Every structure is written in structure tokens, then in C-alpha cells.
Amino acid sequence: MQPSKGRPHGGGADQESRTEPLDGHDPVPAAGQLRYDDPWYDALASGWGESSSDGAQAQPMVPSARTQGETGAAAADVYLEVQRSAAFQEVRRRYRKFVVPASVAFFAWYVGYVVTATTAPELMARPVAGAVNVAMVAGLGQFLSTFLLTWAYARHARLRRDRAALELRWDTQELTRGVSGGGS
Numbered sequence: 001m002q003p004s005k006g007r008p009h010g011g012g013a014d015q016e017s018r019t020e021p022l023d024g025h026d027p028v029p030a031a032g033q034l035r036y037d038d039p040w041y042d043a044l045a046s047g048w049g050e051s052s053s054d055g056a057q058a059q060p061m062v063p064s065a066r067t068q069g070e071t072g073a074a075a076a077d078v079y080l081e082v083q084r085s086a087a088f089q090e091v092r093r094r095y096r097k098f099v100v101p102a103s104v105a106f107f108a109w110y111v112g113y114v115v116t117a118t119t120a121p122e123l124m125a126r127p128v129a130g131a132v133n134v135a136m137v138a139g140l141g142q143f144l145s146t147f148l149l150t151w152a153y154a155r156h157a158r159l160r161r162d163r164a165a166l167e168l169r170w171d172t173q174e175l176t177r178g179v180s181g182g183g184s
Helices: 070-084 086-119 134-179
Strands: 127-129
Touching: 070 086, 070 134, 086 134, 127 134
Parallel strands: none
Antiparallel strands: none
């Protein structure tokens, strides 16, 4: 086998056998030790799916809000209060006003295509231009309508819901921060 880009394959004597520490830190942290100096290190995802040495699942690093006692219950009350607010109901109303009709229309278009293809094959086989028939045009229309619906949904969210939802989120965060004692 030939070397790849000048590097030999296998365990040659001239290859480095271990990684060198950067900036005086160990390249691999010990078990249970967090590294905050690495911007690509995700502390929340570390240990996910890994088991500890004794075979038991590793405990989550971030405690759940349900285990925080009174503070968790007070935060839940804040979320219920926000859910009952007029601002939240307005965001939900705007969401439903777009999603329900769009879903019904898209589903009807899809079912119409499938039913027509199975019950009227002679209609779907009619040529439109050369070898292109009605079924091909309708099938491509399915793809096009999917992309158009995705674009319309993203546009509607950006123009009609995102700002209100973001303001509601900030207000909620401020309220829960006030309930939990102002900690970060």
C-alpha cells in the first residue's frame, strides 16, 4: 500500500503516539471533569448515551425543573400564567389561522392526486407535451407545492409570529428569573 500524502499507514516508529497538550491543559478531560475553555465542547450533551464504569447510567448534569421543589412549582405557575395571557393566545391564534387551512388544503391536494391516479388512469395518462403526461405534471406539482408551503409557513412565521413570540419568551424568562431569586 502506498503512503497517503506522504504519511505512512500503520504504526511506524516516526509517528506520534499521543496527543500533545494545548496551552498546558490535558487534551482529554478526566471522567466527570468539565472543560470550559473549548468552545466546541457541549457540557449538556456530554455523557449522553454513555454509562459510568459500574454499568449504571450516568446522572444528568443539569437538574430538571421538576426536582427543584418550590422554585419549580413557582416557575410552572409563571408558565401557566403566560399560557393564559392575551399575548400568548394571540400568537397561538395567528399560528392556527395559517396552519389549519394550509394543512387542510395540502392534504386535500395530496389525496386528490392519489385518488385521481388510482381511479382515473386514463386521465393521468393524457399527454401534455411530448412524453410528459398529466401524472408527471401533477407529481412535480406535489413537490413544488411542498416547497411553496414551506416558504409560505416560514414567511408567515417571520412576519406575523416571531417578534411577538420572542417578546413573550423574554417576558417569561424575566418572570421565571424573578421567581427563582434572580440567579442565572
